[in-house]
Amino acid sequence: QSVLTQPPSVSGAPGQRVTISCTGSSSNIGARFDVHWYQQLPGTAPKLLIYGDNNRPSGVPDRFSGSTSGTSASLAITGLQPEDEADYYCQSYDTSLSGSVVFGGGTKLTVL
Amino acid sequence: QVILQESGPGLVKPSETLSLTCVVSGFPITSGYYWGWIRQPPGKGLEWIGSMSHGGTTYHNPSLKSRVTTSVDTSKNQFSLNLSSVTAADMAVYYCARHGPRTAWGLRWLQISYDYWGQGTLVTVSS
Numbered sequence: 001q002s003v004l005t006q007p008p009s010v011s012g013a014p015g016q017r018v019t020i021s022c023t024g025s026s027s028n029i030g031a032r033f034d035v036h037w038y039q040q041l042p043g044t045a046p047k048l049l050i051y052g053d054n055n056r057p058s059g060v061p062d063r064f065s066g067s068t069s070g071t072s073a074s075l076a077i078t079g080l081q082p083e084d085e086a087d088y089y090c091q092s093y094d095t096s097l098s099g100s101v102v103f104g105g106g107t108k109l110t111v112l
Numbered sequence: 113q114v115i116l117q118e119s120g121p122g123l124v125k126p127s128e129t130l131s132l133t134c135v136v137s138g139f140p141i142t143s144g145y146y147w148g149w150i151r152q153p154p155g156k157g158l159e160w161i162g163s164m165s166h167g168g169t170t171y172h173n174p175s176l177k178s179r180v181t182t183s184v185d186t187s188k189n190q191f192s193l194n195l196s197s198v199t200a201a202d203m204a205v206y207y208c209a210r211h212g213p214r215t216a217w218g219l220r221w222l223q224i225s226y227d228y229w230g231q232g233t234l235v236t237v238s239s
Contacts, residue, residue, distance in 0.1 A: 034225075036225035045229040046207075047229070052214060099222055105157045
């Protein structure tokens with residue numbers, strides 16, 4: 001059971017907007033620790049998509065954006081494209097048990 | 113260009129020790145950034161194993177802490193992971209990665225994302 005909770009799957013048609021939620025608690029997202037997002041294509045390593053809540057590394061399209069509110073965070077993808085079909089993971093920091101890097105369980109995005 | 117490459121046995125027997133090395137190319141491991149290990153069981157999500165500085169400061173996942181040893185070899189620009197007493201539950205793809213692009217200090221490094229990842233190496237636990 002992951003410390004951060006994500007929906008197992010989401011889907012959308014090309015061109016649409018989808019959001020992926022990441023729900024935490026007062027010991028991680030709710031404590032205002034940064035949330036990061038990764039995209040993992042099949043058979044490859046995760047790729048950093050968003051860091052520090054809503055910052056994109058060089059090369060990541062501005063179709064991807066992040067936000068946080070209370071104990072939750074969200075990744076939004078606009079103008080959905082077939083190549084966006086992948087697994088997405090959120091990451092944050094948790095203060096329980098002496099402090100840990102924590103990940104969400106992952107969300108499979110299907111482009112219909 | 114920062115490149116990380118994991119290496120080590122792809123098969124480990126139950127109760128033995130899993131040993132992996134991550135060679136870093138294109139970036140000095142002594143630059144002040146932290147480095148980490150993350151694993152992913154087949155078909156499952158990501159799990160943090162531990163993070164370390166080149167100076168020897170280490171932080172480990174409490175659920176694995178008693179079995180994990182990490183180290184850095186600055187002369188070879190690489191860092192390593194040892195996981196003892198492995199079971200079938202330790203079968204996973206193991207990734208090494210760099211904390212970045214932001215920087216931090218001490219325990220705050222655990223709040224930083226991972227900006228560069230190795231390709232991952234699958235470790236199977238079986239007799």
